[in-house]
Amino acid sequence: MNKVEQVTGGLNGTIKVPGDKSISHRAVMFGAIAEGTTTIEGFLPGEDCLSTIDCFRKLGIQIDAQGDKVKVEGKGWQGLTEPIDILDVGNSGTTTRLMLGILATRPFHSVVIGDASIAKRPMSRVTDPLRQMGAEIDGRDNGNLTPLSVRGGQTKGIDYTSKVASAQVKSSILLAGLQSEGVTTVTEPHLSRDHTERMLRAFGVDVDVNGLKVSVKGGQDLTSQHVIVPGDISSAAFFLVAGAIVPNSRIVLENVGVNPTRTGIIDVLQQMGAKLELFNERVSNGEPVADLVISTSDLRGTEIAGDIIPRLIDEIPVIAVLATQAQGKTVIRDAEELKVKETNRIDTVVSELKKLGANIEATGDGMIIEGPVQLKGNTVNSHGDHRIGMAMAIAGCIAKGSVTVENSEAIAVSYPNFFDHIHTLSEK
Incomplete structure (x- = not known):
């Protein structure tokens, strides 16, 4: 169990997310x-x-x-x-x-x-x-x-x-x-x-x-080869969203893999109006890599469907958090695959974000989110799903009050030092 307090001074600094x-x-x-x-x-x-x-x-x-x-x-x-x-x-x-x-x-x-x-x-x-x-x-x-x-x-x-x-x-x-x-x-x-x-x-x-x-x-x-693993964009996604929605934030994410089959999260952030830059772009072991800078942004709702879904399927839980702070309606479709992840991520994301006051509804193949909404503190549950746990923790950074994430130990599956990075960035 971990408790996340509302971040009032912004998230600022440079981090390296775990390897892909x-x-x-x-x-x-x-x-x-x-x-x-x-x-x-x-x-x-x-x-x-x-x-x-x-x-x-x-x-x-x-x-x-x-x-x-x-x-x-x-x-x-x-x-x-x-x-x-x-x-x-x-x-x-x-x-x-x-x-x-x-x-x-x-x-x-x-x-x-x-x-x-x-x-x-x-x-x-x-x-x-x-x-x-x-x-x-x-x-x-x-x-x-x-x-x-x-x-x-x-x-x-x-x-x-x-x-x-x-x-x-x-x-x-x-x-x-x-x-x-x-x-x-x-x-x-x-x-x-x-x-x-x-x-x-x-x-x-x-x-x-x-x-x-x-x-x-x-x-x-x-x-045999020598392999250099870039930072995981699915892990970076949580801090890309955090940097966009927490007021007074600027986060630099170094050495992140930007394989085009994985960068749906970058496309969605840009189409929603996020202040996101890629620099120092390079190739390592055949994989494209870059440093990313994200700053607090005025966001607008969007529609996410079709060919882009496989390129961001793991990021949809935190995209839902992003959408709660965007102006207007965000519609996610064609994401039936979420039902057979670690949890049924459609139902789980919707039920947990509703506990925080989000205006969100499940559909047969996705969800509809209306924003912006001031989220409120509450106790939520990862349901043993690392990406649900991290998404709820990022929501906690903007919720009025504190958000307690039960079963947060599931986050160690992909991001063992996740809460350390929240603390590091909020203390700058």
Whole structure:
């Protein structure tokens, strides 16, 4: 439980948000199946990414982790060995789905389990195509829910059209495709984040991208790399919103990843009138990086729908907070995917923000927010969802009175020093 008081003097200063969660996961996994030693700087030592390290250690890979520096002793695809223990992914959907793609081609048996939240999340979106490729996967609800039993082996490439724009689905199938006979192609309805394609290329893999289609040939090996992980834009989003809505604020966020498949939050802030600048733009390990400056802004409501949704799906909880301070109506549509995150984020965001006095209503595929509204202090709950917890804490920075966030320990999944950064910026 954490209490956040209204910030009256503004949020000012410079921070570095934690390393990108998506890239941290992939760096460990790709390092594990690569030949040679992969070194990682800027790794996110949050609980989700530590679950990935734990699982690959159980698969026989030596990994030395010291804070945000990690060394992975890769032994190639054949170096993975049958685990003697259950592979526990904790709260991490990324670990679950991407690892299933790797396990699908390995000639041994493994069992994957997670926490109560993971036990509710749909896995058939990856287990169905992996079965089509030849993997034997079973579990609750006919392999849709954990625990999952995987017996991998000889697999064949497929041409798969995904019903959802999901980087986890795409990545899982592509990883299996790298060790399958023939070519594997994934086609998406919208473009999802492309960290896997970029990092596979950095590890020496030939990846063909043609619009919404991504293809890989089987039989490809990975070569170890030195990976520098940029700051996570999904974590930066909370302070971008805070800087825009807390009076008398100016926040500099250094070394943030600005991959175009992830920058929907930047687009929305700009279309709502936020004072946001990008500078020192550069490329690191194939990933675009920049420093961001956000200042207190006069905001206007907007409509968020269609192709932009996959580019900001994780940021919608804090975008809802942003919209409570914008002039007029903000409408979020086409965001059904929020229903199968750590919580049903549509219902949870709406119910928790209403406790603070927000004028917000849920719809079947999103929400409608009217602003501006003076939020009021109250007790809210993260429901075990790190992004809900952080969004409510940012709301606390502008609420009259104090906001108590119950189950705030969930925030450690992606941003262990989140409350430290609030305090640092408010004391300047």
